[in-house]
Amino acid sequence: MKVLIAIDSFKGSITSIDGSEAIALGIKDIYQDAEIVTIPLADGGEGTVEALVHATAGQLVETKVTGPLQEKVVAVYGILGDEKTAVIEVAAACGLPLVPQEQRNPAVTTTYGVGELITDAIEKGCREFVIGLGGSATNDAGVGMLQALGFRFLNQQNEEAGLGGQALKNIHKIDVTQVNPKLKDCTFKVACDVNNFLYGPKGATHVFGPQKGATPDMVKELDEGLKHFAQVVRDERGTDIHHITGAGAAGGLGAAFTGFLDAKLQSGIELVLEVTGMEASMDGADFVITGEGKLDGQTSMGKAPLGVAKLAHHDRIPVIALAGGVAEEAAALNELGITSYFSIMNAPMSLEEAMDSKMTYQNLRLTTNQLFRLIKSVR
Known part of the structure; x- marks a missing residue:
């Protein structure tokens, strides 16, 4: 049996x-x-790091990063048993539970800590990444994450545009001269189970913004910021980050991963089954219990x-x-x-x-x- x-x-x-x-x-x-x-099983959301680390005899890594309100938080990610693949849940660095109810404001929250987790894993030798989107408190199109990786987003005065969703409307230029050179050797597989575009009525802000603390006026302003940022990316990089299924996931992190890091977005459970080698493990089984x-x-x-x-x-x-x-x-x-x-x-x-x-x-x-x-x- x-x-x-x-x-x-x-x-x-x-x-x-x-x-x-x-x-x-x-x-x-x-x-x-x-x-x-x-x-152990997960669908790309909460529990993915623990499940994949356990399934591959990997290890958990604990480090301090910039939280969604720019304060330091302790975040945990995993390095799988192959010692070259990192698995990161973005919520560990910018998740909604990290922000007290009365302080939830996607105009100011940032994904900067996600980029710091990626950087830490790169310095530990990882070049392959499994990313679980979902549960973020942010609406910054992943700009904070990218800033932590060396991308610079400048305003009309050639100054840093700042952090948070409110900064998107000020971005007019993207400087890539200081991007971490090791990124070019990295591949990203991203678990994403939403199909929202970046902006518009079914985009990141309108659909997910209110649960992150956005008022109706804020929703309008933040959505305009996402649209403006998408236009800048199109002009500067020739990349359309709006018309991507899943671009609006995690406040636009889906757009950042695909548009700047050449990530592949895929079903969370399909990605987990692939990484754990589930199909091979079923060989010869009399029963499967799920x-x-x-x-x-x-x-x-x-x-x-x-x-x-x-x-x-x-x-x-x-x-x-x-x-x-x-x-x-x-x-x-x-x-x-x-x-x-x-x-x-x-x-x-x-x-x-x-x-x-x-x-x-x-x-x-x-x-x-x-x-x-x-x-x-x-x-």
Whole structure:
């Protein structure tokens, strides 16, 4: 018996690593000699660094960088087991949780710290990068990140235009003479699961700005700044950073990575599956177990469990999905590669009780135990 376990975290409840351990114990309760392969899962957002570092026997790196409000914050990124690939979640340096509710203002927040993380990884020998977009408190089109990498954005007086989304409207020239020369040897793969263009009604500011603290007047001004910046980039570099699917991700970081660092934007789960070598790990598996906190319509739109299921379905491996909650629309998952799905809830309880990590751990183990007890009885 070989079982591959690849679950996402149950957000707010249990990590992918701990949840996988509980499932593995449930299997071992019934099949003591089972071969169990565990690959922590993430979809490019929160938890991606931890999942990829664990899956590749890499290491976590902690360093101080410039936070979204220009104060120093401690950020963590990963270096994978190959010792040449860095994995960075931009939220570690410019995430919304780093900004108190009353101070949220995308006119002033900066992505500068993201560039500092990249620089730190370059100095440690990394030349390949996996970047997780999402959760940023910024709307600066990635200019702060680029400034940390040596790009200079100048106003009409040939002075630095400044930091934050409010600086974009002042940019009139881009100076690349001081760009880190090692960047030319670097490749960037960026996990991006939004398709917004840079500016306009469906752009970075209009769609994501209000949740970052932008008022209606600020939304208009910041959107005009993004449009102005895109025009400057077109004039100076001959590059259209607006009409790129995903350019508006993370306050325009998608545009910066593609337009200045030649990055490839791709589905978060597809990128994670590629880096972890998930398909090769499935070879010879009798079952695949996946899951996340809740299975619903969003799961069928391409979240982590579906990505795993599609790979397994290709090799005709049965897929069991476990979740804390299962919505009615999850039935569509049976047509998309998930053989069967189960809620791990086994008794009425409050949401607080259900989210308790010890309860989730126990329920994952118990549910898995019962499922494999049934499997053993019919094999």
